[in-house]
Amino acid sequence: MNRxxxxxxxxxxxxxxxxxxxxxxxxxxxxxxxxxxxxxxxDGPIDVRLRQVISPDLKITDxxxxxxxxxxxxxxxxxxxxxxATTTHPPVVHDxxxxxxxxxHGGQGRATDMADAHGDVxxxxxxxxxxxxxxxxxxxxHTHVQVPRTERLxxxxxxxxxxxxxxxxxxxxxxxxxxxGGVGGMEGPDLSYAGAAGHDPQWYAKHLQQxxxxxxxxxxxxxxxxxxxxxxxIDNYIASRVGAPRLVKAKALFHSLGCRGCxxxxxxxxxxxxxxxxxxxxxxxxVDFSYVEGPHTIARWHEEHLRDPAKIVPxxxxxxxxxxxxxxxxxxxxLMSLRRSPHPEAYxxxxxxxxxxxxxxxxxxxxxxxxxxxxxxxxxxxxxxVRYPDTVPFPSVSNPDFLAVASDQFLIDSIRTxxxxxxxxxxxxxxxxxxxxxxxxxxxxxxxxxxxxxxxVDRTEPRWVSADWEFGRRLYDNHCGSCHGPEGEGTEAxxxxxxxxxxxxxxxxxxxxxARGRRGTPMPGYRSGSxxxxxxxxxxxxxxxxYLRTWEK
Numbered sequence: 001m002n003r004x005x006x007x008x009x010x011x012x013x014x015x016x017x018x019x020x021x022x023x024x025x026x027x028x029x030x031x032x033x034x035x036x037x038x039x040x041x042x043d044g045p046i047d048v049r050l051r052q053v054i055s056p057d058l059k060i061t062d063x064x065x066x067x068x069x070x071x072x073x074x075x076x077x078x079x080x081x082x083x084x085a086t087t088t089h090p091p092v093v094h095d096x097x098x099x100x101x102x103x104x105h106g107g108q109g110r111a112t113d114m115a116d117a118h119g120d121v122x123x124x125x126x127x128x129x130x131x132x133x134x135x136x137x138x139x140x141x142h143t144h145v146q147v148p149r150t151e152r153l154x155x156x157x158x159x160x161x162x163x164x165x166x167x168x169x170x171x172x173x174x175x176x177x178x179x180x181g182g183v184g185g186m187e188g189p190d191l192s193y194a195g196a197a198g199h200d201p202q203w204y205a206k207h208l209q210q211x212x213x214x215x216x217x218x219x220x221x222x223x224x225x226x227x228x229x230x231x232x233x234i235d236n237y238i239a240s241r242v243g244a245p246r247l248v249k250a251k252a253l254f255h256s257l258g259c260r261g262c263x264x265x266x267x268x269x270x271x272x273x274x275x276x277x278x279x280x281x282x283x284x285x286x287v288d289f290s291y292v293e294g295p296h297t298i299a300r301w302h303e304e305h306l307r308d309p310a311k312i313v314p315x316x317x318x319x320x321x322x323x324x325x326x327x328x329x330x331x332x333x334x335l336m337s338l339r340r341s342p343h344p345e346a347y348x349x350x351x352x353x354x355x356x357x358x359x360x361x362x363x364x365x366x367x368x369x370x371x372x373x374x375x376x377x378x379x380x381x382x383x384x385x386v387r388y389p390d391t392v393p394f395p396s397v398s399n400p401d402f403l404a405v406a407s408d409q410f411l412i413d414s415i416r417t418x419x420x421x422x423x424x425x426x427x428x429x430x431x432x433x434x435x436x437x438x439x440x441x442x443x444x445x446x447x448x449x450x451x452x453x454x455x456x457v458d459r460t461e462p463r464w465v466s467a468d469w470e471f472g473r474r475l476y477d478n479h480c481g482s483c484h485g486p487e488g489e490g491t492e493a494x495x496x497x498x499x500x501x502x503x504x505x506x507x508x509x510x511x512x513x514x515a516r517g518r519r520g521t522p523m524p525g526y527r528s529g530s531x532x533x534x535x536x537x538x539x540x541x542x543x544x545x546x547y548l549r550t551w552e553k
Contacts, residue, residue, distance in 0.1 A: 003355050004224050011233040026046075030112060030113075031067060031113070031114050032050070032063075032066035032067045032112060032260060033048055034087065035069070035081070035082050035084055036048045036066070036069060038081045038082055038085070039069055039080065039081030039086065040080050040081060040084065041080075041087035046069065046075075050063060050066055050071045050112070051063065051065045051066045051067070051069065051075070051077070052065065053065060053072075053073060053096075053097060053100040053101065053399040054100075055098065055099065055100055055345060057343075057346075057347070058099065058100065058103060058343050058344075058347065060100045060102060060103060060109055061100075061109055061110050062100040062101040062110075063109060063110060063111070063112055063117070064100075064101040064102070064105075064107070064109065064111035064117060065101070066112060067084050067085070067114070067117075068084055068085070068101075069084075069085040069086075070085060070086050070087050070088045070089075071087070071088060071089045071096060071101075072097075073095070073096070073097025074097065090423070091195065091243075092243060092347075093193050093196050093242075093243050099347075102140070103137075103140060103341060103343070104121060104137035104138070104140060105128055105129055105134065105137050106126045106127055106128045106129050107119045107126065107127065107128035107334065108121075108124055108126075109384070117344070122285075123285060125283040125285065126281075127284065127297065127298070129336060130297070131301075131548070132297050133299055133332065133333045133336045134305070135244040135246050135247040135333065135521065136247065136280060136333050136334075136336035136337040136339075137337075138242075138243075138244045138247055138337060139247070139280060139336075139337030139338055139339050139496075140339050140340065140341045141341050141343070141347070141348065141349055141352060142196075142242065142244075142349050142352060143266075143351050143352045143354075143355040143356065143362055144195070144235065144240070144242055144244075144247070144248060144251060144349055144351055144362065145351050145354055145360045145361060145362055146239060146240070146360070146361060146363070146364050146365070147240055147248055147251045147252055147255060147329025147362060147363060147364060148236055148240070148252060148255065148258040148363075148364035148366065148368075148369045148375070149252055149255045149364065149368055149369040149372035150249075150252045150253050150255075150256040150372075151256065151368065151372075152233060152236065152252075152364065152368060152369060153237065153240065153249065153252040154365065155233055156233045156234055156236055156237025156240075157237060158237075159230050159233055159234050159237070160234060160237060163206075163224075163226060163230075163234070164222045164223070165191075165234075167218060167222040168188035168218065168222065169188045169189065169190065169191050170190045170191070170192065171190070171192055171241060172192050172241065172245045173192075176188075176190070180498050184387060187282075188300060189200075191238055191241055192241055192243055193238070193241065193242060193243045194238050194241045195238065195239045195240050195241045195242040195351075196241075196243060196349065196351065197265065198243040198350070198352070199238060199239075204226065204235075206233055207223055208223075208225065209425070210223070211223045211224060223523045236364065239482070240252075242351070246330070246333065247333060247334070247337055249330060250330040250331065250333040250334035250337070251334050251362075253330045253331060253334070254334045254373075255363045255364070255369055255372050255373045255375060256372040256373075256376065256381075257321065257331075257372070257377060258372065258373065258374060258375055258376035258377025258378060258379075259276075259373075259377065260363075260373050260374050261374050261375060261376070261377045261378055261425075262278070262318070263275065263276045264277065264376065264433075264463075265277050265301075265338065265362070266355070266356075267433055268432070268433030268434075269374075269432065270425040270432060271316070271425065272423060272425065273317070273318060276335065276338055277338060277340075278338060278339060278340065279297070279302075279335045279336075279338040280335060280336040280337055280338040280339035281338070281339040281340070282298050282301075284296065284297070287301055289301065290314050291304075291311055291314075292304050292312060298336070299332055299336060302331075302335045302336065303328055303332050306321075306323055306328045306331055306332065307328055308320055319388040319389070319391075321377075328548060331460040365438055365441065365443055366441070366445075367441045367442055367446075367448065368445060370434075370438055370441060370442050371383070371442060371445050371446075371447065371449075372398055372432070373400060374427065374432070374442075375397070375442070378394040378423065378424070379394055379395070379396070379397045380394075380396070382398060382449060383397045383398025383399075383446060383449050383450065384396050384398060385397070385399075385521075387453065390491070391423075392422075392490055392491070393492070393493070394423075395494055395521075396518070396520070397446055398446060398449045398450040399450065399519065399520065399521070400450055400451065400452045400519070401516050401517065401518045401519050401520055402450075402513075402518060403446065403447065403450040403452035403512075404452050404516070405454060405455055405508070405509050405512040405513055405516065406455075407454055407455060407457070407506070407509070408443050408447075408454045409503050410442045410505060410506070410509055411446065412439055412440065412443055413503070413504035414441060414500075414501070414504050415427050415434070415439050415442060415443070416428040417500045417503075417504065418431070418432075418500060419495065419498050419499055419500055419501060420498065420499065421495070421498065422490070422495055422498065426500075427439065455512075455553075458508065459507075459508055461481065462506035462507065462508075463506065463507055463549075463550070464507050464508075465510075465511070465542045465544040465545045466542075466546070466548050467539065467542040467545070468543050468547070469543065469546040469547045469550050470547075471540075471543045472542075472543035472544045472545070472546045472547030472548075473547045473550075475536070475540055475543060475544050475547070476544060476547050476548075479526070479533060479536075479544075480496075480544070483522065483523075484496050485497075487551075488548070488551055492522070493522070493523065496548055496551070497548075497551040499551075499552065502548065502549070502551060502552045503552070507545055510544075510545045510548060511541055511542065511545055514526050514536075514541050514544055514545070515527040515536075515538075515541055526541060527541075
C-alpha cells in the first residue's frame with residue numbers, strides 16, 4: 001500500500017516538474033520571446049507577443065516576424081536590440097506584409113522554433129533558401145523574360161556607364177549621385193525595377209528631344225545620340241532590371257553555356273538530361289546525398305553536382321565543364337530559382353503572365369543568346385566544335401568550309417530535325433520548342449559568326465549525282481571508313497548514314513564537302529592530294545556520293 005502511495009506521489013511530482021519546465025521553455029525561454037524582450041524602439045520596450053502575417057488568399061500563416069520584428073507589417077521597427085529584431089526588409093517591388101515570408105524564402109511558417117521555422121528538420125519538403133541564394137525565391141512567382149546571354153548583359157552595363165546614364169539614374173545601387181559643378185543628382189527615376197514595373201518604350205525619342213532643346217546643363221552634357229545597335233542593347237539591359245540583379249546575372253550565365261541543349265525548362269529544351277523546370281523544388285527526402293560532402297542540402301547538392309557531375313550521379317552523361325566557383329554559385333542560384341508557387345493567378349506578376357499566357361521567351365531571341373542557350377555546350381562558345389572525354393566529337397558549325405557549302409535551307413533543316421540516334425535533338429517547336437523565326441535567327445547568327453555568306457545555288461536538282469556506287473564503296477573503305485565508321489555510323493567523325501542528315505544534304509553539299517574538306521579538322525580536301533592521301537577526280541567523288549546515298553534506303 002505504501003509503495004503505491006510513494007509511486008503516485010513521486011510520479012505526480014515528476015509530472016508537475018515536467019509541466020513547469022515546459023511552461024518555462026514556452027513562456028520564458030523561447031527564442032522569439034528573448035529577442036523581443038531585448039529589443040526596443042525610441043518609445044521604449046516593444047510588446048512581447050507572438051507576431052504573424054496571415055494571407056487567406058495565399059493560404060499562409062507566417063510567424064517569422066516574431067523573431068524578425070523589424071520586418072513585421074504595421075509595427076514600428078525595432079531600432080535597438082538583437083540583429084534579428086532590428087533588421088528591416090530590403091526594398092522589393094511588392095509588400096512583404098501581403099505575401100508573407102515563406103512564399104519567397106521557404107521554411108515552415110507556423111513554427112516558432114528556429115530549426116523548425118527554417119525547415120532544417122526531417123521530412124519538411126521546403127527548407128528555407130540559404131541566405132546567399134535568397135534571390136532564388138523570386139523564381140517562385142516570377143519568370144523574368146528576354147534575359148540575354150552574359151556577354152550581351154555585360155555589354156549593356158558597359159553602355160549604360162559609357163553613355164553616362166548614371167548621371168541621372170540609379171540602377172541597382174549605382175549612379176544618381178551629386179557631382180562637382182552640380183551635374184547629376186537623381187533627376188531621373190530609379191531604374192532598378194524598370195523591367196518589373198515597365199518603362200516608356202519612347203524614352204529615347206523623348207530624351208533626344210530634351211537634349212536637342214537644351215543649351216547647357218545635364219541634358220546637354222550627359223546625353224546625346226545613341227547608335228541603333230547600342231540602343232537595343234541598352235533597352236535590353238533596362239528591361240532586365242527587376243530588383244534581383246544577381247539572379248538575372250545567373251540566368252544570363254545559364255543562357256550562355258548551352259544548358260538547354262540537354263535540359264528542358266517549361267517545355268523548351270532537349271530531353272537528353274533531366275527536366276529542370278522544378279529543380280529548385282527538389283524534396284531533400286528523395287535526393288541521394290551519398291556522394292555529397294558537407295551539409296545535405298539541395299543547394300549543396302547542386303553545387304557539388306555542377307563541380308563534378310559523375311561523382312554525384314554515377315554514370316551521368318553530363319560532362320565536367322570546369323566551372324569556377326563564381327560560376328557554380330551563379331548556376332546554383334538559378335537552379336534554386338526554378339520553383340513554382342500554386343498561388344492564384346490574380347497574384348501572378350506581369351512577367352509570369354507574359355511567359356505562361358502569351359508565350360514570351362525567358363531567354364533573349366537574338367541569335368547570340370539563342371546559340372548560347374541551346375548550342376554552346378556541344379558546339380563551343382563560338383561554334384568551334386567540342387569533344388568531351390569518351391564522346392564522339394561535336395562538329396564545328398562556324399567552320400568557313402562548312403558554311404561555304406551548307407545552304408541556309410540545309411542549316412534550317414538540320415536544326416529543325418536534328419540527328420536521330422545522336423545527341424543532336426530536333427529543335428522544331430514540337431520537339432525542342434524553337435519557333436521558325438528563332439531557327440532562322442540562329443542561321444543568321446552562324447553566318448555572321450563564320451563570316452561566310454550562303455552559297456549560290458548552281459543546280460536546280462538537289463539529287464544530280466549518277467555514278468557507280470559499288471566503286472564508291474571501295475573508295476569509302478579506303479579513305480573514309482577509319483573516321484566515319486565502316487557503315488557510316490560515325491566513330492571519330494560525323495555519322496554519314498544518319499537518315500536526317502542525308503535527307504537535308506543535297507548532292508552538291510556532299511560533293512563539295514569531300515572535295516574541300518574542313519580546315520582545322522582531320523577531314524582533308526580530296527580534290528587535291530597530299531603525302532597521306534591521293535587526289536580524287538570529280539568522277540570518283542561522285543561515286544562516293546552515290547555510295548552515301550545507298551544508306552538512305
